[in-house]
Amino acid sequence: MNDRMMKAVLYDRYGGPEVLYTARVPRPEPAPGEVLVKVSAFSVNGGELAVRSGRLRLLSGRSFPQRVGLDFTGEVAVPGAGGTRFTAGDRVWGVLGRTSGFGSAAEYVAVPAERVGRLPEGLDPVAAAALPVATTAVTALRDKAGLRPGERLLVRGAAGGVGNAAVQLGRAYGAEVTALARAANLDFVRGLGAHEAVDHRAVRPAELGRFDVVLDTAGTDLRAFRRLLRPGGRMVTIAFDLRRPVTSLGYLAASAVHGPGRVRFFSGDPTRTHLDDLARQVAEGRLRPAVDTVFPLEETAAAHRALEAGGVRGKYVVRVG
Known part of the structure; x- marks a missing residue:
């Protein structure tokens, strides 16, 4: 051969x-x-x-x-x-x-x-x-949102690749974590450390309460989730609505300059520094695959x-x- x-x-x-x-x-x-x-x-x-x-x-x-x-x-x-x-x-x-x-x-x-x-x-x-891919969750919570101990964190898409890492890291960083996921995955995200697990199909965003940090992995209904921020709250999304890309990206750009609670959008592009930091998170028991x-x-x-x-x-x- x-x-x-x-x-x-x-x-x-x-x-x-x-x-x-x-x-x-x-x-x-x-x-x-x-x-x-x-x-x-x-x-x-x-x-x-x-x-x-x-x-x-x-x-x-x-x-x-x-x-x-x-x-x-x-x-x-x-x-x-x-x-x-x-x-x-x-x-x-x-x-x-x-x-x-x-x-x-x-x-x-x-x-x-x-x-x-x-x-x-x-x-x-x-x-x-x-x-x-968990490097994205580290960057989102620690570097973009500045998540602090005692704050309320909402993770949307909590059972997915970035979401499950965000639940684990949010708990390790001392936040009170609410995980949004499918009903079949609620026990899974609780096992990752979520304090509260909610079926995303059973509630409207407005019924979830207020949060200091919202991490979104879906890219849809961004306005509705932005309204959940407490004063001084921060929202980070790693996605945009692929069904309406121009409108969705336009909203993200506008949120940076209009109104409270800017939505920070970024796409993960990790380097060796991020990967070495991730290795430390694993070694310290903050994160497991x-x-x-x-x-x-x-x-x-x-x-x-x-x-x-x-x-x-x-x-x-x-x-x-």
């Missing part, structure tokens, strides 16, 4: 999960400042589903084939040139940067060294693939289909090695 080739997940047109297929493609060669990682596992993220479906084709273009996979765990295969701090065999995790696009759904990935961190000792690499189901690489389409169906508890992870 040609060791210059590898398996990867591709698609040749926009559409549902059925457009995904596994093929053999050339193995990447690391450029100066990059490392080549032999991938153990990756997780499925909502953003790549939106791209694959074509809802963001104005940004993703019409050049095919395209790839999927944003985060990864694995081992360094080739440290690369340019003075990286890694050696072959190092256990690592990371997230491809915004300019790199997708591509971790493969046996190997070449990635800038500043996007790679060392995997915490004792952490299973497959389970660990559920955690790189939450894996719903593990799929083999050849069933990546099934993992996409499961995430689109809703109801995930933590992350869907795809095992590569």
Whole structure:
């Protein structure tokens, strides 16, 4: 078998999960400042589903084939040139940067060294693939919202990839955590540390009370959730309404300059510093991986289909090695 080739997940047109297929493609060669990682596992993220479906084709273009996979765990295969701090065999995790696009759904990935961190000792690499996205929750709560002990925190989408991490971190930071999730997932989010778990289909936002910090992972009904802020409250969202992108992004921009309770919007783009900080959060017991189901690489389409169906508890992870 040609060791210059590898398996990867591709698609040749926009559409549902059925457009995904596994093929053999050339193995990447690391450029100066990059490392080549032999991938153990990756997780499925909502953003790549939106791209694959074509809802963001104005940004993703019409050049095919395209790839999927944003985060990864694995081992360094080739440290690369340019003075990286890694050696072959190092256990690592990371997230491809915004300019790199997708591509971790493969046996190997070449990635800038500043996007790679060392995997915490004792952490299973497959389970660990559920955690790189948690850098977004750390940034949202600690850096963007400045969450303080004793404050009331509302996490919308609390059972998902970012949401479950936010529940755990909010509790660790000393906040009083209210988790919004599906009815079937209420016990799950309570187990993560939520003080109160609420079925998001059974209540209207106005019935939830007032909060110091609202973390939104859905991007819809932002006005309604913004009204829940106490004086001095902060709202952070990591999503916008894909059904009405122009209107939704316009509202987010306007909220920065009009009225109290600015809605802070950001898209996670973690570097090694974020990944090393995440490793400390894990080591200190603030955070643990939450894996719903593990799929083999050849069933990546099934993992996409499961995430689109809703109801995930933590992350869907795809095992590569």
